[in-house]
Amino acid sequence: MTVEDYNDCVKNYADGLFRFMLKSTRQVEDARDLVQSSFEKLWIHRAEVNAVKAKSYLFTIAYHTMIDLGRKNSRLEFRETLPDQMETRTGQPRLKDLLEKALGRLNERQRSLVLLKDYEGYSYEEIAEITGLNGTQVKVTLHRARLQLKEWLVSVENVL
Amino acid sequence: MDINRNNYETFFLLYLDKELNAAERMEVENFLSAHADLQKEFSRLQHTIQRPMETVFEPKELLYRREEKRRVIPVYWTRIAAAIILILAGSWFIISVLKNQKTFISDKEQTIASTDSKKSHPVSGVAEKLNQSDQKQSLDKEPAQESSSRLVSANPVKSAVPVYKPRSTVAGDQIQYSGEQKSGDGNDPRQLHQQVNPDLQIRETTGEAVLVMQKSNATPELQTSLNRNAEVAPGLLTGGVKTPSLLIAVGGKNLPAENENQQLTDIQTDNAISVIALNDRNKSITGFFKKLTKRTAGDETADNTKKLRVSVFQFSY
Numbered sequence: 001m002t003v004e005d006y007n008d009c010v011k012n013y014a015d016g017l018f019r020f021m022l023k024s025t026r027q028v029e030d031a032r033d034l035v036q037s038s039f040e041k042l043w044i045h046r047a048e049v050n051a052v053k054a055k056s057y058l059f060t061i062a063y064h065t066m067i068d069l070g071r072k073n074s075r076l077e078f079r080e081t082l083p084d085q086m087e088t089r090t091g092q093p094r095l096k097d098l099l100e101k102a103l104g105r106l107n108e109r110q111r112s113l114v115l116l117k118d119y120e121g122y123s124y125e126e127i128a129e130i131t132g133l134n135g136t137q138v139k140v141t142l143h144r145a146r147l148q149l150k151e152w153l154v155s156v157e158n159v160l
Numbered sequence: 161m162d163i164n165r166n167n168y169e170t171f172f173l174l175y176l177d178k179e180l181n182a183a184e185r186m187e188v189e190n191f192l193s194a195h196a197d198l199q200k201e202f203s204r205l206q207h208t209i210q211r212p213m214e215t216v217f218e219p220k221e222l223l224y225r226r227e228e229k230r231r232v233i234p235v236y237w238t239r240i241a242a243a244i245i246l247i248l249a250g251s252w253f254i255i256s257v258l259k260n261q262k263t264f265i266s267d268k269e270q271t272i273a274s275t276d277s278k279k280s281h282p283v284s285g286v287a288e289k290l291n292q293s294d295q296k297q298s299l300d301k302e303p304a305q306e307s308s309s310r311l312v313s314a315n316p317v318k319s320a321v322p323v324y325k326p327r328s329t330v331a332g333d334q335i336q337y338s339g340e341q342k343s344g345d346g347n348d349p350r351q352l353h354q355q356v357n358p359d360l361q362i363r364e365t366t367g368e369a370v371l372v373m374q375k376s377n378a379t380p381e382l383q384t385s386l387n388r389n390a391e392v393a394p395g396l397l398t399g400g401v402k403t404p405s406l407l408i409a410v411g412g413k414n415l416p417a418e419n420e421n422q423q424l425t426d427i428q429t430d431n432a433i434s435v436i437a438l439n440d441r442n443k444s445i446t447g448f449f450k451k452l453t454k455r456t457a458g459d460e461t462a463d464n465t466k467k468l469r470v471s472v473f474q475f476s477y
Contacts, residue, residue: 099207118210
């Protein structure tokens with residue numbers, strides 16, 4: 001990977017990686033630190049990383065770093081309550097906000113797989129590479145996460 | 161692919177996750193259109209799909225990198241030539257300086273060696289030189305009828321050599337000049353002595369010049385006991401300065417003692433500095449040295465007359 005390839009990675013993947021980390025950690029500073037450390041590692045190992053695989057490399061590094069950080073820090077626990085800005089003016093929660101809250105109810109692995117699938121559009125195989133799981137595990141985990149989200153959304157609709 | 165009411169949920173999720181090919185997707189769509197009651201179920205699963213939000217990492221400059229290019233300084237021939245010229249010029253300068261230092265040191269060593277060889281008498285070399293030249297001049301021009309001692313100036317005196325009379329013939333503290341006197345030619349020894357010391361007075365009595373040596377209360381102490389006849393003329397020795405810092409008086413070995421009937425045969429030839437004074441104020445060394453010559457008493461020839469040569473000198477430093 002050349003310097004130009006690296007800078008292209010910054011241009012194309014920095015925002016997505018930051019979003020993934022922000023949704024996963026819900027901490028802006030942690031997400032920024034994770035992004036910077038991921039790109040720092042990419043720069044250090046740029047000679048060994050193929051430019052085509054750079055995105056998955058970045059997400060893999062970020063994901064595992066986040067897992068390690070989550071094990072050391074309890075801040076990765078999702079809050080049960082929604083932030084105030086998620087409320088509409090009428091006081092009615094929007095679907096997006098409900099999804100945000102529903103996502104917080106998933107476990108760490110499920111959440112990461114959902115984000116990687118929905119936000120980044122990775123295939124099961126790619127998610128398996130990033131997370132270190134196999135394709136079947138990714139598929140099963142994702143399906144379970146979807147069903148949990150659906151059940152929670154249905155329950156919320158019933159309440160509303 | 162066999163989709164039915166028992167496994168449709170899995171196919172719906174695969175459809176939403178875009179994990180099906182076009183044919184499989186078409187089959188799911190056909191199944192969904194055929195089973196309208198499952199539309200709501202499909203819609204609920206569809207709502208679990210997260211909608212990407214706009215998130216921007218700023219500033220990206222924290223992440224961008226630049227090529228760490230090594231600075232390459234091009235080598236130009238002009239620079240190389242300039243460097244060579246500078247090196248050569250510097251080397252030449254250093255060599256020349258070292259050479260000059262070496263010459264200076266060798267000259268200094270020679271000076272020190274010559275000084276050491278004459279250490280027994282610091283200015284004997286100068287005195288000898290002066291005496292030799294003066295003796296040569298006096299031998300050429302000295303009249304035969306001269307009697308008694310002569311006073312010789314350190315300054316080059318070509319035409320006239322004053323004669324110094326023994327102390328026994330000088331009244332008080334006077335030194336008399338005698339011999340041929342030439343005035344107006346600039347070589348008069350009296351003029352020379354007056355130039356050396358304005359305090360000197362020349363007495364024109366009986367054809368003899370008399371050098372009046374001023375004695376003051378602050379007469380410096382003699383540093384030698386070899387000759388009690390050695391006298392100090394403060395004005396003469398110090399060039400008018402009353403406080404010489406160093407005073408050395410070295411007398412001739414066998415000068416005739418005052419009030420003694422000393423035989424002429426006792427007088428011997430000697431070259432020595434009689435008095436020397438070091439004056440720090442004027443930065444000068446002043447003194448005189450003399451030479452006594454004695455021939456046998458029976459020899460009446462002019463060459464065998466006794467002589468006393470006194471040369472006055474003053475060095476500034």
